[in-house]
Amino acid sequence: MSSELASMCSLTPGSVIALNEIPQTFDFMHEQQSKLNMPQNSQTTVKKINFQIPVVLPHERMYTLNIGNEKFILSGASLSFDSPSYFTDFFLSNSNETILSIDRSPKVFQKIYLHLQGYSIEIENEYEFIYLLMDSSYFKLTKLRERLMREGFIISISNQTFRFPKEIMTQKGNYPNLFSIFYNRIIDDPLIPKQTTLIPPPLSPTIINRDPKIFSQLLSALHGNQIEITSDSHREDLLKDCTYYQFFALEQRLIPHKISKNPFTGREEITIKLEHLKKKGLLNDSIGEMIEHEQPFTVIKYSRPYVDDGIWRDLIVQINSSDVTLLINPSIKFTTLILKGKIAIKMKSILASVTDDYIYEEELIWGVSVSKLTLLIRMDKANGFINGNNMDNQWISSLINAALEKGNDKNQVIEIKLTKSQWTINVQGRNKIWMDCVKFDGLTDVYYFNQSRKFL
Template identity: 30%
Template sequence: MSLVPPTSLLPPEQMFSLQVGTKLFQISGYSLNSDSPNLFTDFFIENESATLFIDRSPQVFKLIMDHLQGYSLNIENESQFTFCFLDALYFKLPRLQDLIKNSEYHYVCVGGQHFKLAKTLLAQPGNSPNYFDMTCRSLFDDVRSVYLTMNLARPPPQSPPYVNRSPVFLSDLVTLLQGGVLDLTPERRQSLIQECRYYRFLRLEQQLVPAQISWNPVLQTEEVVLQLKDIKCKFVSIPLRSPDPSQEEEPTPKKRRLISNISWTAVRYRRPYVDADLPRARELIFQFCNSEATLFFIKNAKTIHVAISGQTLVRFRSVFQKVLAENKINLNTYEKQNSLLVLPASLSLCCMRVNTVPCRNVSALVDEMHFNEQVLDFNNPNNINQLVPGLKLELTKSLWKLGISDNKLLMIAVKAEAISGLKEYNKTLGYV
């Protein structure tokens, strides 16, 4: 039985001498033919008995010799990985170049710590392509292009992959990707989310984003609670309604009519990547986490509005403006002076606390609070500066649904905490 490789350029049984740096290597023609044609076969075809002198690293060449002799490459770190690829180019070893390029691992140094990351660990949709895929591809393509097009004597110097980030955080991300569970503080969770965005682990980011998913037995629907800042506008949707109820895209249970006598359709949300297989999007409950939302109760008209300002307004627009415009609702019509977005609101089903005290009857709130406050009359678009009797509450934290009906908007409060004035705000301050 012949041991000659398919492409036999050198006598298989003959030994050839290679002086790499300060070390002499002896290797058979069979091994040199295994990844040919290459620099070695080109030389020894013309100089069969000579010794080939190569001014390269003998440590790196030992790995390359293992490859030529049929062993799998045992690369330990990003330096070996990079230098092996450079020498695979220099020695013109096509099969080794492909093996390194299609390696099962990413080799990288993060903050001084070496990582060997299995590509299968990062292969889920959303986690790939990622930072490591792109930097590795750049390493291969850029170095090879420069070396070949400029006809250099040797490959250009290339630093091993290094990332100036926290190795501890990347270790945590690897643990999560492997299916592990971590006890995370809110601050640590936010740091890991930032790391996911840097490395483009977009699916893992969504798994880390704080979210509460539950089945609402009254509305017979599934709901998801998210902070407004964590919502991606691309994945917000409004269920289509057909004039023929039997043709509705998303059938609405009979229990849904809970706000006055109008059936409001709640905006829905499907989290990217992690909810891709859901048959239908969940009803969205979004959270305001700061004091940039204010409730205005107009006493005589018995109406309620919520005014949104600052960064909360900017974020609200970025999340909902596009999907509302697609449904012929223009948010600009709700914008008032002083950069306020003023939306009609319903608190009839809201679990609310005012000045830390539970408020059982929100509709009677203005009558119960015995003081004569003057607030802006948002019911009079012709004279926005007019003051009328009412009540203003600053929301410190609140949960909302956004209802749609006949091209109209309604902010439906689910849960809220509010304060009624400066004294109550001062109570919330702590000592340093």
Template identity: 30%
Template sequence: MALFQDPSDHVFDPAVPQILPYEKMYLVQIGNKPFRLSGASLSSDAPSYFTEYFSKRQNSVSATHVNADDDDALVIDRSPQIFELIYHHLQGYFVHIRDEVEFTMLYADAMYYNLPRLRAQLQHSDFYYACIGGESFRVPRGLFWQDGNSPNYFELTYSATYADIEHIFLSKKLIRPPPQSPPFVNRSPALFKDILALLSGATLKLDDEKRQSLILECRYYRLQNLEQRLLKCSVGWNPLLQRSEIILNLCDIKKAGLSLPPPSNVKGCISTPSTRTPSPKSPLDDEPVSPPPKKPKVCTEKNWAMTAYKRPFVDREFHELLFQIDIPDVTIQFNKRSKTIHVCLSGEAAHRFEKVFGGLLLDNVVDVATYWREPSLNSKPSRVLALPACMSLCDFKVNGVKIRSLRMLVEDPQFTSQVPDLTSKDGATALGIRIYLTKSLWKLGIINGELMMVAIKAEGISSVREHNRSLEFL
């Protein structure tokens, strides 16, 4: 008889099959403690070790016509403390399990006594039991109902651990289940309490350090929905562009959440020539690539498609993506000779950009590999990702001073120096300006096999002296 119609709904069939006489009492001694159970109680979870034993004894008595002593006990060498729980279960009561040790021992004895209904109840229990950092937790399964929070660490661990025990016990026909230590997680119990509070709907005041710690814990426990909700993020409405925007750190962007909607005109965007070697016309190109302009100009002829993003498991709609880069080794380079602007990423910043956007760009006939450069300046070669950039829409600060006009910045002699000519692959240099960005906010535009980094907001310094001025004494 199927006692669980659907494990996910925990449907219980209260009917008790009449395997043993309901009113007859049976004596069972577990360890050093005797228990008396009715035939109804033993039949409520059957067929089992008990029903098979007493049914055989009853049939043997009937065949030999010898009266059996009702006080003849079935003696079993197992834990009487754990059998107390089974005793209440057979009587029809709810079984309260205190911790992971009791749960593990009860599961082992449910297999030993071959109690199918109790095993099903434990397999589909409303709680996970685990020791986290030395502290016992009884975690409601219902907390993980949101898409992305399942399958999680507990679900996978329980499924693998207890399924393996049962498989070994049944397949090898062991006398008793093999010993199994209860689940232990070597993580912070305090942080796990915060995770449970957040899953329960609580709001916590988090500083950056605490937030990052909780994000790492979510990744460990595979709570992807909660992880996305913990990321620092801003979603708002741009009334001028009439679309929603999302601001995320580059490190927090998932490739799966990216999209490229139809183009939308970005007025005032400077058209900067690409640094990559022109490729043959792609079947996806509507027009051949135009020659590079000799002077910066308003990009009215290019209708850039701006990258959009939807947080996995959280957002229902895509938002236009603004991504923040606060990793070191990001510079803006103005080339006075070619009238071009590039944002140069190296180290971790370049790796992150390529990892996040490489697939989307390749899908749109933009190969990130063609933007890598190895400029040599002052005999110090370095490998950088040199991306064409637009600064005309940017709220820009250099050395703490807001830049009102890019033209005035470029023409200011105090910032002029030799910079690599990123439009050339021969290691040439040219007069220009290099600004080291400390924080910056960008949009990524794509059209006809080209990309454009559109700066929204940026802060930078121009020299070592300015860096030293920003330092604070301990």
């Protein structure tokens, strides 16, 4: 250890380092760090700081601030540390005065007092943050206000306080979010006092009425940890709050999905529920190409926004709804799929971004307008169950032949409710589409539906 560093470390309790010597001392420590080859991003890095304080007020002169019912004594150096300010403006305009009385909270000013003396201050809660922000503006303390703006988020979720660094929410898709919007609104709030305000209007922090346990789990996930999801309802609560807080990238991570490789196509597939699909994640890579009549159909691709980073996989969309009906017309050996209600609206919204080949209409049912979507489909390679029975790959042909042998009405249509089904969307440009079923679970009538009921 050099003699200069040794002399620093052997200061007696009564020793004093002059203010104008401090920068040189920290320059020396910075040089010693470089000699030790310490990484610049290390937590032990000593930054080169300029401790020079402008001489706005005489540094050695003492001033008294009567804040509310308490007295605070500060040197001109401390008041000059964060200047120009309400205090320096007053004492410069009244050079013979050393006392200033202000009707503000002494409890809040305790932290301002420490700040002016050069101490780092800790913000206790969301209320103290708001109060300090208001008074930093009121007293025109620019350094304090900038320091508060660098502070991490301090948020109340159902009266439980959370504090966390802003950096964990700056990833694409998670920013801007509810908290950054709140903070920006606070910064630009016209109620934040200006120096011309006699008594600033009251301003309270925003308290968010959501589940603090769910938020704690989301916060842990934003730090890179895994959430142990205990049930479907738990996952839904997480997803709802991701949407509420606008954590869209995190939401995509939590959405249930399955990625696998199809050994027969050699391509990766992603299975995801219809309600979780985003239009901006869809790709019809046949659009813009010269489409020949015999050109094979192309499977719609999907890339989860913010998560897959442009990795496109064949999409398998899963539909869980009782409003999905498979129609089989034996006379013309034709199959179509009918979706109604909300599921029809969602599917139409998805398809509209990749094709124009669908029939969408509104029909009246008991005087109520209901959305209806009709799609051309193929079932020849689908695996699934009807009324709990596993169907072979010729089940539709067998059903059609049986109906024809009975000589049924040519206009008769067989209806099967598909409670769960998985599909690929196959397109040729924007003008043609086939939905190919890969897996299904269906019921033919109310008897088999009742068979699935359970007693309470």
